[in-house]
Amino acid sequence: MKKRIKIAVVEDQELFRNGIITLLNGQSNMEVAFDCGNGEEFLQQLAKIKPDIVLMDISMPVMDGSEATLKALEMHPDLKIIVLSMLDQKNYYARMIKYGVKGYINKDVNLTDLFDAIEEVNQGGLYFSQDIMRQLVLDKEVGQVPNNYDLTVNELSALGMICTGHTNKEIALKMCLSIKTIEKYRNTLIKKTRARNTAHLVMKAIKEDLVLIEG
Incomplete structure (x- = not known):
């Protein structure tokens, strides 16, 4: 039998948290290891149980998700945290990624x-x-790369x-170059930055401010 992914749900809104718990427990390959309403409770539970995945809210009482994430990764640097965000919380984007x-x-x-997301x-x-x-990239200042x-x-x-x-194809059209050339750029970027794949390349670009916007 395939091992189920053990997930911690850290969310202060009880109705939303219970909904996620029901959905996750309804999956054959997932189960909720524990749930908490704030970052302090999460760290207390984390000292006892290390989940495979953490779904982390940002805005919470007592201790918010940003502080809880930083402290949790100090405890377990390999902990896999997925942030649950509201669109108006973009001031946290880069910080959480850098963490x-x-x-x-x-x-x-x-x-x-x-x-x-959980499985990946x-x-x-x-x-x-x-x-x-997209918002992370658009927030960068052009010319400061x-x-x-x-x-x-x-x-x-x-x-x-x-x-x-x-x-x-879209990049090729914007830059007036062939698709083959853009594919070469993508591969060269991965090689030069020593990224594992395109997703890792994007993360390195954001974490290290390697972004230039093409208008």
Whole structure:
């Protein structure tokens, strides 16, 4: 029998938390290990039980999700945390990513994406809502990009569009280049930044401020 993914749900809104718990326990490959209403309760439970995945709210009483995430990752650097965010909490986006969370999704996410996020992160991957990634990139200041990886202007431009969810075809049209050239840029970016894949490339770009927006 396949091992079930043990999940901690950290959310102060009881109705929303109970709804998530019901949905997760209804999946054949998932179960809720424990649930909490604030970050302090979470850290107390984490000292006893280490879940496979943590679904972490941000705005909570006593201790918010930002502080709880930082302290939890100090306890368990390999802990896999997925942030549950509201769209108006963009001031937390970059901070939580720099702390080392493995996923970031909106609270209005559909169930398929929620389950996909949990499974992807559980398998060692990353999962970030596209609108959050786009907002993170758009919040960067153009022209203030450190070039620690010897990236060309075209590579930086392509990277900015990769981070905002553009396809190779869309990037090629915007840059007036062939799709084959854009594919080469993508592979070169992964190689130069020593990223594991495109998702990891995007995360490194955001964490290390390697973003140039192509207008």
